[in-house]
Amino acid sequence: MTAPQGRGIAETAYTGTPFRILHVSTGNVCRSPITERLNRHALSVRLGERLPGGLIVESAGTWGHEGAPMEANAEAVLADFGADASGFVGRELLDEHVIRADLVLTATRDHRAQVISMGHSAGLRTFTLKEFTRLVRAIDPATLPDPLDDGVVERAQALVRAAAALRGWLLAPTADADEVYDPYGAPLTFFRSIGEEINQALDPVVTALTGVRA
Numbered sequence: 001m002t003a004p005q006g007r008g009i010a011e012t013a014y015t016g017t018p019f020r021i022l023h024v025s026t027g028n029v030c031r032s033p034i035t036e037r038l039n040r041h042a043l044s045v046r047l048g049e050r051l052p053g054g055l056i057v058e059s060a061g062t063w064g065h066e067g068a069p070m071e072a073n074a075e076a077v078l079a080d081f082g083a084d085a086s087g088f089v090g091r092e093l094l095d096e097h098v099i100r101a102d103l104v105l106t107a108t109r110d111h112r113a114q115v116i117s118m119g120h121s122a123g124l125r126t127f128t129l130k131e132f133t134r135l136v137r138a139i140d141p142a143t144l145p146d147p148l149d150d151g152v153v154e155r156a157q158a159l160v161r162a163a164a165a166l167r168g169w170l171l172a173p174t175a176d177a178d179e180v181y182d183p184y185g186a187p188l189t190f191f192r193s194i195g196e197e198i199n200q201a202l203d204p205v206v207t208a209l210t211g212v213r214a
Helices: 031-047 072-080 095-100 109-117 129-137 152-166 188-210
Strands: 019-025 055-061 103-106 126-128
Touching: 019 031, 019 095, 019 109, 019 152, 031 055, 031 072, 031 188, 055 152, 072 188, 103 109, 103 129, 109 126, 126 129, 129 152, 129 188, 152 188
Parallel strands: 019 055, 019 103, 103 126
Antiparallel strands: none
């Protein structure tokens, strides 16, 4: 199985069931496109040809601008990191997206609540991005399957289970600690600060998923 063109990454040699990561924000034109494409870029750089494929990265918005391009400032942020913005098309979050996702990472707690309210047993696999980062940092990578021996998909599935088990024990230090604020309509400087914030939050997640440091 492969992702629709422009939506995700999947190694063509991989023939098993892929692990789907879904990034969610409001309009799917700023935060979630930045997060999707930065995540895809980081995974591509780290995986290269060293590890088998099977990871698909997508995004959608709770009030998604269906068919819309990402904001120009979001494209500029991705260019700063060397990530590809081409081919992106905005989507409204649908039940099928949540059903297929193995891990849902949202920009804010409100987005997380909206995803969980859709049902589909999403509670144990839905986190804010920063919440998941905090939980991942507390997981001993030695307890996860080796991506070379067991595959990246097995490792990703184990990572989500471990993070869900820790959620009630590692609470956010402040009410805003798990939020990525919306840069929509803001100048490029604010977009860049949000992009850096997202990139920093993604780094330990990608390391945990792949077993490969930046």
